[in-house]
Amino acid sequence: MTPPLSFTDAGLPEQPDVLLVDDDEVNLLMTAFALRDRGFRITEAASGERAVDLLADWTPDIIVLDALMPGLDGFATCRAIRAMTGFENVPVLMLTGLDDDASITRAYQAGATDFFVKATQWSLLAGRLHYLLRASRTRIELERSKAKLARAQDLARMGSFDWRRSEGGLAMSPEGLRVFGHSLNDHASLRVLLRMVPRDDRRALLRLLHDVLRHASVLATDVPITLYDGRQRIIHVEAEPEFNEHGHSAGYTGIVQDVTDRRIAEDKIRHLANFDALTGLPNRRQLIWRAERALEQARRMQHQFALLLIDLDRFKIINDTLGHSAGDDLLMEVARRLRGCVRHSDQVMEGALEAAGARSHRTLEAVGRLGGDEFVALLPEVGEDRDAERVAQRILEVMREPIFVSGQECFVTASVGIAIFPRDGGSVADLMRNSDVAMYSVKNQGRNASAIYSPMLAGVGREKLELETALHKAIERNELVLHYQPKIDVRSASMVGVEALMRWNRGGRLVPPGEFIPLAEETGLIVPLSEWALREAARQAKIWQTNFGFSDSIAVNLPSHQFLRSDLIEHIHECVTTVGVPHRALMLEITEDSLMKDLQDVIPALHRLNEIGVEISIDDFGTGYSSLAYLTTLPISELKIDRTFVRDLGVTPQSVAVVTAIIALARSLSLRVIAEGVETLRQMEVLHRLGCGVMQGFLFSRPIPPDDLERWREQTVLPRKAPWIGQATELEFGSDAARAAGGRLKLK
Amino acid sequence: MNAPTPHPAAAPQQLDAQALAKLHELDPDGRHGVVRRVLQTFETTLVRYVADLAEARDRGDMAVMGRIAHTIKPSSAAVGALALSVLCADVERQVRNGETAGLLPRVENLLSEAERALVAVRAMLRT
Numbered sequence: 001m002t003p004p005l006s007f008t009d010a011g012l013p014e015q016p017d018v019l020l021v022d023d024d025e026v027n028l029l030m031t032a033f034a035l036r037d038r039g040f041r042i043t044e045a046a047s048g049e050r051a052v053d054l055l056a057d058w059t060p061d062i063i064v065l066d067a068l069m070p071g072l073d074g075f076a077t078c079r080a081i082r083a084m085t086g087f088e089n090v091p092v093l094m095l096t097g098l099d100d101d102a103s104i105t106r107a108y109q110a111g112a113t114d115f116f117v118k119a120t121q122w123s124l125l126a127g128r129l130h131y132l133l134r135a136s137r138t139r140i141e142l143e144r145s146k147a148k149l150a151r152a153q154d155l156a157r158m159g160s161f162d163w164r165r166s167e168g169g170l171a172m173s174p175e176g177l178r179v180f181g182h183s184l185n186d187h188a189s190l191r192v193l194l195r196m197v198p199r200d201d202r203r204a205l206l207r208l209l210h211d212v213l214r215h216a217s218v219l220a221t222d223v224p225i226t227l228y229d230g231r232q233r234i235i236h237v238e239a240e241p242e243f244n245e246h247g248h249s250a251g252y253t254g255i256v257q258d259v260t261d262r263r264i265a266e267d268k269i270r271h272l273a274n275f276d277a278l279t280g281l282p283n284r285r286q287l288i289w290r291a292e293r294a295l296e297q298a299r300r301m302q303h304q305f306a307l308l309l310i311d312l313d314r315f316k317i318i319n320d321t322l323g324h325s326a327g328d329d330l331l332m333e334v335a336r337r338l339r340g341c342v343r344h345s346d347q348v349m350e351g352a353l354e355a356a357g358a359r360s361h362r363t364l365e366a367v368g369r370l371g372g373d374e375f376v377a378l379l380p381e382v383g384e385d386r387d388a389e390r391v392a393q394r395i396l397e398v399m400r401e402p403i404f405v406s407g408q409e410c411f412v413t414a415s416v417g418i419a420i421f422p423r424d425g426g427s428v429a430d431l432m433r434n435s436d437v438a439m440y441s442v443k444n445q446g447r448n449a450s451a452i453y454s455p456m457l458a459g460v461g462r463e464k465l466e467l468e469t470a471l472h473k474a475i476e477r478n479e480l481v482l483h484y485q486p487k488i489d490v491r492s493a494s495m496v497g498v499e500a501l502m503r504w505n506r507g508g509r510l511v512p513p514g515e516f517i518p519l520a521e522e523t524g525l526i527v528p529l530s531e532w533a534l535r536e537a538a539r540q541a542k543i544w545q546t547n548f549g550f551s552d553s554i555a556v557n558l559p560s561h562q563f564l565r566s567d568l569i570e571h572i573h574e575c576v577t578t579v580g581v582p583h584r585a586l587m588l589e590i591t592e593d594s595l596m597k598d599l600q601d602v603i604p605a606l607h608r609l610n611e612i613g614v615e616i617s618i619d620d621f622g623t624g625y626s627s628l629a630y631l632t633t634l635p636i637s638e639l640k641i642d643r644t645f646v647r648d649l650g651v652t653p654q655s656v657a658v659v660t661a662i663i664a665l666a667r668s669l670s671l672r673v674i675a676e677g678v679e680t681l682r683q684m685e686v687l688h689r690l691g692c693g694v695m696q697g698f699l700f701s702r703p704i705p706p707d708d709l710e711r712w713r714e715q716t717v718l719p720r721k722a723p724w725i726g727q728a729t730e731l732e733f734g735s736d737a738a739r740a741a742g743g744r745l746k747l748k
Numbered sequence: 749m750n751a752p753t754p755h756p757a758a759a760p761q762q763l764d765a766q767a768l769a770k771l772h773e774l775d776p777d778g779r780h781g782v783v784r785r786v787l788q789t790f791e792t793t794l795v796r797y798v799a800d801l802a803e804a805r806d807r808g809d810m811a812v813m814g815r816i817a818h819t820i821k822p823s824s825a826a827v828g829a830l831a832l833s834v835l836c837a838d839v840e841r842q843v844r845n846g847e848t849a850g851l852l853p854r855v856e857n858l859l860s861e862a863e864r865a866l867v868a869v870r871a872m873l874r875t
Binding site: 023024025026027029030033034037068070097118119120122 | 786
């Protein structure tokens with residue numbers, strides 16, 4: 001048999017267990033039968049004593065008791081059952097007589113859940129039983145949910161409370177009492193709890209409470225308290241007003257929660273976000289925030305503030321040689337020393353700066369770490385440049401003491417760039433950039449010093465660094481090219497050699513050598529650059545040899561220290577043999593200046609080069625201070641008259657004198673002479689007249705790519721189609737003097 | 749008291765048809781023999797109660813008399829012995845109210861009515 005649909009409840013037993021207790025066998029029999037018919041599982045007991053016995057090891061879903069029985073009657077039985085562990089809440093239905101009011105009252109007193117008049121209305125009885133079962137189930141669920149809530153609140157260190165205007169004030173849940181460190185038995189009045197709040201905070205809290213009450217608004221605040229054991233906690237209190245039927249605020253209901261751990265975590269997160277993990281100093285974010293505030297204040301109060309960018313010198317070397325952990329130790333020590341140079345404030349600051357008087361911006365003062373070995377000192381107010389310089393000086397001084405890391409004494413210096421608001425920049429970004437420029441100027445001038453920004457410094461620094469980085473990659477990216485400028489013998493109107501000039505194709509723009517060769521020399525990049533140039537020139541010589549029988553030499557410019565490299569000869573040898581051209585296909589140009597600087601050391605290399613057939617040409621001759629004595633003994637083949645003398649030919653008589661002297665010198669030393677920078681026919685004519693027949697310059701051709709040079713040779717030189725060719729021929733055959741002079745030169 | 753006047757010498761009474769019909773509803777197709785089992789149980793227990801009641805009357809034990817009347821009251825109503833049930837209710841109430849006057853004659857009536865009910869039930873059981 002299935003119970004009527006209306007009684008099927010989720011969570012209720014399909015066949016509820018009923019303990020039916022009645023001393024009258026007829027009634028017991030009929031009731032049992034009627035209820036079984038309605039889906040109940042019935043266990044019969046003919047007396048109260050029997051019922052109590054059965055319950056010793058069994059728990060029915062519901063108990064039905066006849067009130068009047070011999071021996072243990074219904075009331076006594078009910079009391080006995082309620083006294084048994086686990087039966088406090090089992091539903092008990094007491095069956096009474098129709099006109100027996102006294103029994104009804106006694107039934108409730110004995111702990112019965114409900115009563116029912118004994119009758120043969122079985123459906124009504126069954127309905128009542130279902131109702132009681134459902135109520136019991138709801139009650140169990142409520143109990144469970146309450147227990148869960150209590151446990152959850154305990155875990156969350158949370159509790160709830162009610163506060164009534166009229167009745168007794170504050171009622172705090174047991175969990176809430178625990179939040180305050182109180183036991184269940186303590187009487188925790190509002191007054192007692194408030195006394196746990198430190199005096200100053202208490203005053204503020206009371207003000208807030210009054211305010212909230214007056215407006216019947218929502219309360220949400222964090223309150224610091226001191227527990228009786230002395231521990232400090234932070235309690236979050238949140239409460240909403242409750243209104244009575246007249247719409248008047250009758251009280252508050254809310255929760256309290258111990259949020260100390262969350263606060264600590266939040267503080268920690270805030271600290272991580274604003275401070276450098278290694279040194280504990282304010283990080284870039286915090287520094288920039290402080291700098292912004294300092295700038296606002298300085299603008300409002302019309303004073304200056306300074307930003308000092310501090311970069312350790314050669315930190316990379318320490319990191320590379322001693323390892324990163326030693327590098328970290330060093331940074332920590334540096335940070336410690338730098339802190340001592342300013343009135344460093346560690347306060348975490350976000351949001352608005354508390355308006356704590358006119359000097360509040362002083363709390364912005366700090367040293368921070370931008371990253372790597374870069375630090376910043378922020379001086380929120382400086383009277384004059386000297387103030388900032390004094391701090392910079394102090395910084396340089398504290399670095400003077402050696403730092404012990406990995407058992408070694410390290411000497412660290414720093415370069416400090418200073419930018420001062422408003423003069424050196426109107427925004428934090430500008431000030432950062434300009435302090436950077438100033439710092440780089442210090443680096444360029446030998447480091448370990450400080451400099452205040454000036455617009456003259458701009459343009460060096462970072463850009464140079466970027467250039468250096470890009471140049472590093474230029475070789476592997478094939479961005480370097482050689483352009484060639486022909487050397488012309490004007491008497492025969494023929495090409496007698498070429499000079500290779502390096503160009504850097506940087507992102508579609510050809511960078512002239514003047515812009516990157518000095519940097520390459522400074523950084524040592526010149527070594528791979530030169531090696532590449534030699535290899536490339538040899539390769540080109542081979543191509544031209546194949547294409548048009550090129551048998552002259554390609555001159556490659558080398559700085560003097562390249563001649564000091566022991567592997568230079570070997571490298572050149574390899575370059576020419578790899579492509580299959582003779583050694584003399586390459587010629588080396590060295591400037592007079594550079595040669596004289598390293599003269600003693602370079603001489604052996606020159607001799608060896610000469611021995612293998614590589615000729616040496618002295619570039620920019622006439623501008624340096626050549627030791628003529630040495631010049632006579634050097635294994636060189638060619639002097640190149642510097643372009644400045646060529647430019648002034650026909651303009652100043654002195655230049656004619658110098659050129660004449662160089663030509664005479666070359667002649668007496670049996671050296672070839674060549675003039676560079678020839679741009680006009682007039683210059684050509686004078687040079688020729690003075691006895692120099694080999695030239696190089698825009699008059700003939702600017703430095704051009706190799707294919708263009710081939711085309712130029714085919715379309716200009718061979719058909720003899722350029723203005724200078726007619727002129728040259730005329731010179732050659734029209735001037736005896738010229739012929740006489742030129743004939744003495746050793747020309748190829 | 750307005751209880752109906754008993755007729756000691758009345759002919760064997762019939763059990764109330766309505767009450768029996770209600771009893772039948774417990775077991776409409778008679779599969780479980782409920783009516784018979786109830787009547788049998790009623791017969792057996794009533795014999796015992798009658799003996800107990802007579803003994804209590806002899807002792808003058810009002811409480812036991814009241815309790816036995818209370819017990820017989822609903823089961824006699826259930827099998828249709830309505831007169832007996834009414835007498836039980838009277839006795840029960842009188843005991844509860846502590847009215848000793850007229851109690852004994854009522855108990856006598858009750859006993860003889862019980863005998864009649866037994867006869868009727870036994871007659872039913874024989875059919």
